[in-house]
Amino acid sequence: MTAVDTPPSANVGTTKLRKEDAHLVTGRTQWTDNLQLTGMLHVAVVRSPMAHARVTKVDVSGALEQPGVVAAFSGADLADHWAGGLPCAWPVTEDMQSPTHLPIATDEVRHVGDVVAVVVANSRYGAADATEFVDVEYEPLPAVVDMEAALADGSPLADTQLDTNRSFTWQKIDGDVDAAFDSAPHVVERRFINQRLIPTAIEPRAVVCAPPREHREYTMWSATQVPHILRLMLALTCGVPEHELRVIAPDVGGGFGSKLNVYAEEAICLVLAKRLGKPIKWTESRSEGYQATIHGRDQIQDVSLAFNEDHTIRGMKVELHADMGAYLQLVTPGIPILGAFMYNSIYKMDALSFTCHGVLTNKTPTDAYRGAGRPEATYAIERLMDEAANELGVEPFELRERNWIKHEEFPYTTIAGIEYDSGNYEAATAKAKELFDYDGLRAEQQRRRDDGDPVQLGIGISTFTEMCGLAPSRVLGSLSYGAGGWEHASVRMLPSGKVEVITGTSPHGQGHVTSWSQIAADALGIPFEDIEVRHGDTAVAHKGMDTYGSRSLVVGGYAVQVACDKVVAKAKRVAAHLLEAAEDDVEFDAGTFQVKGSPDANTTMQDVALAIFAAHDYPEDMEPSLDSDATVDPENFSYPHGTHLCATEVDTETGAVTIRSYVAVDDVGTVINPQIVEGQVHGGLAQGIAQALFEEAVYDAEGQLKTGSLLDYYVPGAPDLPHFTTDRTETPATTNPLGVKGVGEAGTIASTPAVINAVVDALRPMGVNDVLMPASPQNVWNAIQAASSASTTAASAADGGAA
């Protein structure tokens, strides 16, 4: 498929203020925790305070005596309801080791926060109070915390039911890697640590489940990104038939991957609603969520690049250790695997080997966090390109440009075997350098180096691409992913000329209602205001694959466009019939059907919708309906790209880092709503910068989470972040009719290496070649001290040699 010429349109490409905002700015919201149902009971969860232990006793009788307590259950009490445990839908290898993940543990707890019992009471506070009276006895087991030690012979086991901590080793080799490295004139090799992060959507998770009463079905409201997946998975694991379970994602306050899952508390609320016949509510506290909601990243990356004399890349080797945590959640093992296609990034090379060891530990499970596998890969390759430029003595942009795929080389099949449909790295880079005043800042940097300024200026580059828009189904199938990547939309033409668009995506801040309205308005010629977009309720949007992986526009928006095109095709037949013209003689433009050459012979989409509703006069060979639906399965992923530049001021005496300026030029193809796209980039940048400078989930040697609340886990506030200068280049995607690419994760993927490259660049004259993330004053200061003691040692060794 090639990009089509889109006609000039009134909506697509312009900023329309969001339809979503009215109830959000006035407080008339429907978050899951807002729900109060008649007879509703509250659940509080008793969690393991130990990282790894045998559970020798769970006695809930004390809790049952507390005021207001209705019921309390141990894992054994409810074990029959979920025989198979919570699902992992991405078995990356046939022999993958996966601990059985019961929503309530029975014999063994495997991380701090693992559920051991639940208490149900008639009030929020009453349930929480009563958890103190559940008597649990633990027999401590050794905690497995360090990934590499976990794979050593004789390591204790993170799950005593398994005989290894190695969940899987997954490998992909393209080209002749040995040949690439054996005779290479230059090899650059590094170990990078991609630290563990906690997603921290500002709305904590919450679940409400009502039993069948009026509706012969269970209704679950959950703060989830994935109502459709959740419905299917709960039906498969909790013994409630799929058609008797309705899942609603009401207003959802951010997700970033953390609500892309099937969680113990969702299964617990469903089973308790079944068991007790009452509506059940659970809302996590932030500190509870830090133990119970998935974490992200946590990889050790050993990477190397082999270069020719002319500085072209010969090949790359990647060996990862990826911390799965204690259980494989919905897509845990697949996250690092996505990197297999991304380490080569925008660069041409003849060989790439990728090996990933998935390791089980006694920590909260990891899973998708904004970017999911691609930020890690991008961090490693963009850091490594800067290290290589330094070792080879070339300008970092020059090295990148020598190796990147040229604009005229698209479409380009990468060494990893996927085809990048489009891109223009030259254009994005040129624009970014100009906005940043790259040459001016380099000159200032040199002056400050020459002057020995205690505050050094660093310039960081990230020329990134990513694969997103999770589709196409056949490719996902070849990677053992448990589902397809298609998306569904339907369009209902109402008799009054208004329109309902139903989407299978499930927005939680992304503005789909507005953007999908813009797509439908142009496609149907119906005013933007006359369109409503419905989503996030399996009874309304019966079919969908939900929202994650920057997929919603490139797959879901595409489906909306196709469904609208089908409506137009049907309406054209009806219009031709009503206008007594041949269908081929009728033209459609901006909502009007007109007979060619007869300006007075016309009718509107709205009139056709009313006529087909009345159904008094319509073509004999069609049904009296314009309504249409579409399920699209794109032929390829989406490959947004861009050039990000960061300038940091690094105080070499204190280690303090300040971002002085940040320029992001992104190419996300055709843009539906510039304001929403810019907002997505801003938010992505904030999270990527947060990884670089502020955030880290820390466990001690016993597996205790030391960053267990927002007091200790530093989510940046407004004073911590700079203004962002953003701009775009537009190279339309050729793999969907809208020409759009994903945008939700791009900022996060690009920004982390830009910032760390800038910090390292500032300190390069001091001999610093890496700084651990987050580049806190302590980590920066340590890097400076380590470099300075290394140079002292080297100097005294040299002196000793001379004497």
Next chain:
Amino acid sequence: MTRVGMTVDGEPYEHEVEPRLLLVHYLRDVLEKTGTNIGCDTSNCGACTVHLDGRSAKSCTVLAVQADGSQVDTVEGLAEPSSDADETDGWHPLQKAFHTEHGLQCGYCTPGMIMAAKDLLEENPDPDETEVREGLEGNLCRCTGYVNIVKAVRTAAAELREGASS
């Protein structure tokens, strides 16, 4: 149980409550005024920010009994009733500016952010970018990266100054 009475968004309320009941739970669970949200349990995120006797306060760090006799204002009481077909006519300039400048995405932090910004602008009607950022230090947003929140607050400040001078 203790009897508390307070005015919330202009309406008087009286209830028997547990002395330990947090103001935010009183608002959300007892009064069913769910416009004010809870995002943490350590007073870091500011999602629950309301005005207590005219000054911003995190309602998760105040007991309902401490607010006895007080005037509480939440985001729900911010807009003037609008007779016009366009409901945004009645919105507070901050509500309008968050909308026009795209100062929200998921919207969960927004009620607290708006109430904190209102307090900031009452203290400093013409803050520069740095002053806005520092003034909103106690409110976390995970979606926007703050750039458009800063813009929204400064846009609203300009409108409020214009309104005050005309």
